[in-house]
Amino acid sequence: MRRHHGRELKEEITIRNCVEKIDELFEKMREGVRNAPVAVKELKEAGRPIVGIYCTFTPWELINAAGGIPVSLCSTSEKPIAAAEQHLPRNLCPLIKSSYGFALTDTCPYFHFCDIVIGETTCDGKKKMYELLNALRPTHVMQLPQTTEHAKSLELWKHEVIKLKEVLEERFGASITDEKLTSAIKLKNSINAAALRFYDLAALPDPVVSGKEIMLVSDYIKFTFDYEEAIANVNALTDSLLDAYKSGLRRVSASKRILITGCPMGKSLEKVVDAIEAPENSAVVVGFENCGNLKCTHYKVREDIAPLDAITEKYLSIPCSVMSPNNERIELIRHYIKKYRADGVADVILQACHTYNVESHSVRTALASDGIPYIAVETDYSQGDVGQLATRFGAFAEML
Amino acid sequence: MRSIGVDIGSAATKCALWDGNDIICCITPTGWTPKESAEAAVVMIKEKAGIAPDAPGISVTATGYGRNVFPADKRVTEISCHAAGARFLVPEVGMVLDIGGQDSKVISLHPDGRVADFIMNDKCAAGTGRFLQNMAVHLGCTLSDFCSIPEGTVMQPINSMCTVFAESEVIGLLAHGIAKEPICAGLLDSVAQKAVTMISRAGGSGDICFTGGCAQNGMLRALIEEKTGRRVISHALSQYAGAIGAALIGAK
Structure with missing residues (x-):
């Protein structure tokens, strides 16, 4: 009896200590994201090259090996869209319009400080937008193959990776050696490993964190430029969450587990997570099979082959809807449904994103054959459809 | 209870x-x-x-x-x-079509009655009761007039699905001296067409239970039945x- 009581007391103390630590770390991360513009300004003033990026396809390791700081540029707010529409058509995906609008109005601090932008031909809209963006800031566009299945695709992509290496070397007077690349690969792999270890908390039987908290950690990793500190903090958070969980703490009470897939998420799309995680739904987002989340952390850069080959291979394996066919995406979704015990999948599609919109049918069909409930919502960065999202996700949760 | x-x-x-x-x-x-x-x-x-x-x-x-x-x-x-x-x-119906005042939806059901899937149109007034209500204003009639279109009326096709564009189309047709009844029939056909598109996206082949305010309209029900080849049942x-x-x- 006494021993039992002692154990309970010990668990209670563990939980209390962990909760304190968890709150502290989340707060530190929020602050980190808030202060990111200042951090970039200081790096710029210290003479570090700032390289603006938009997409998961950009080989981070090359920029790092060139001594540059890869920074994700603003692209997920409705605010600059009206300005962007001075040059871009209305019926274009909001991500493209927002990216361009931020640049045009000089309201993205990261764009403001960046020396060069790296883009990829991930869709027709982006590819043409980059032509215009080049007038505002030097923009290097990597030509992405449209399939991974042709023998020549890897060759083409390697050519593009080498070209980017040359562009960076020339622009920043750097020499990207194999040695530097190898250590950049190691560093990025360990950042991704820390991220994945945190995401993998969703493999536990009960939910550990909310979808909103997953988004926060993703953002923190994206906007922390002291990489070792980011790794340490994410690992510390995961440790505390695990300890608290093992001691019996259940921070999130939700019985229905949703995996999100589709277009890149961001600040304006938090409305989707809010609609899913509304208290009356008893639902929680257990993972994001999106760019910037599982889609990039799931695939490691090999450390046992020539670094340029390893980088080429990893980035080409990202299952983006621009690839045709893109069966690997469905396999990745299936993998995380199983691993994260998802009860249903929500496909978040941005208006006028043709590739994800068309692919929705294939995902729906594949998941139907697995007996997994699926819902697709088409949305943009405005907050006008919050009520409609609430009804859709409410009904979806009731269905599960 | x-x-x-x-x-x-x-x-x-x-x-x-x-x-x-x-x-x-x-x-x-x-x-x-x-x-x-x-x-x-x-x-x-x-x-x-x-x-x-x-x-x-x-x-x-x-x-x-x-x-x-x-x-x-x-x-x-x-x-x-x-x-x-x-x-x-x-009882035992496998699909529900609901056309209400501002949205329309198709719900597929599991054999035990649980919701299996749904498609919703709640972003646009096309194909909803609101569409008919707006048109009624321009036609100087009421919603119940849409329920009493004489049998044998030759329908005047309405090409615009969008409520705003359909309004100008209706005004244009009236200006050309087209009578109200054929226009009303055309508008109902337009609502039916929107419903049929949702039904075919949802798939299946069984009976459909038609609910919502628009289910009271017998002509609308008949049009959907005709276009889908499926039995469309509405209830009092x-x-x-x-x-x-x-x-x-x-x-x-």
Whole structure:
């Protein structure tokens, strides 16, 4: 009896200590994201090259090996869209319009400080937008193959990776050696490993964190430029969450587990997570099979082959809807449904994103054959459809 | 257990009372204040059933777009409620088509009545009761005139699905001296076409239970039946399906 009581007391103390630590770390991360513009300004003033990026396809390791700081540029707010529409058509995906609008109005601090932008031909809209963006800031566009299945695709992509290496070397007077690349690969792999270890908390039987908290950690990793500190903090958070969980703490009470897939998420799309995680739904987002989340952390850069080959291979394996066919995406979704015990999948599609919109049918069909409930919502960065999202996700949760 | 379901729609608030055996329904316009309409509807249904206003042990379940502004015991989305209500009115049906005041939806059901999937149009007035209401203004008629189009009227096709464009089209047709009845028939056909598109996206081949305010329109029902080749069943209480479903879910 006494021993039992002692154990309970010990668990209670563990939980209390962990909760304190968890709150502290989340707060530190929020602050980190808030202060990111200042951090970039200081790096710029210290003479570090700032390289603006938009997409998961950009080989981070090359920029790092060139001594540059890869920074994700603003692209997920409705605010600059009206300005962007001075040059871009209305019926274009909001991500493209927002990216361009931020640049045009000089309201993205990261764009403001960046020396060069790296883009990829991930869709027709982006590819043409980059032509215009080049007038505002030097923009290097990597030509992405449209399939991974042709023998020549890897060759083409390697050519593009080498070209980017040359562009960076020339622009920043750097020499990207194999040695530097190898250590950049190691560093990025360990950042991704820390991220994945945190995401993998969703493999536990009960939910550990909310979808909103997953988004926060993703953002923190994206906007922390002291990489070792980011790794340490994410690992510390995961440790505390695990300890608290093992001691019996259940921070999130939700019985229905949703995996999100589709277009890149961001600040304006938090409305989707809010609609899913509304208290009356008893639902929680257990993972994001999106760019910037599982889609990039799931695939490691090999450390046992020539670094340029390893980088080429990893980035080409990202299952983006621009690839045709893109069966690997469905396999990745299936993998995380199983691993994260998802009860249903929500496909978040941005208006006028043709590739994800068309692919929705294939995902729906594949998941139907697995007996997994699926819902697709088409949305943009405005907050006008919050009520409609609430009804859709409410009904979806009731269905599960 | 007695249970009240209140379906706060954009045009009308529907209320149903389930006493374990029977259903009683009533309806009131939603107007400007959904909360007050819902309160009024609950008072009205209690009066109709001869229940004291403060009688204990009656749960209230709210659904429809106004469900969150009304202090109910339970809130359930209109999808689940229409599914439950439709199965009560037409047992064993596998699909529900609901055309209401501001949205339309198709719900596929599992054999046991649970929702399997749904498609919703709630972003645009095309194919909803609102579309017909807007057109009625320009035609100088009422919604009930859409229910009394003489048989044998030759339909005037309306090409625009969009409510705003269809308005200009209707005004143009009237200016060309086209009579109201063929235009009304064309407008109904346009609503039917939107519904059929949703039905074919949802798939399946069985009977369809038609609910919502527009289910009262026999011509609309017949047009959807003709276009899909499937039996489209509406019930005298079709308009109350959401409220009935809410009452049934609340009683569980």
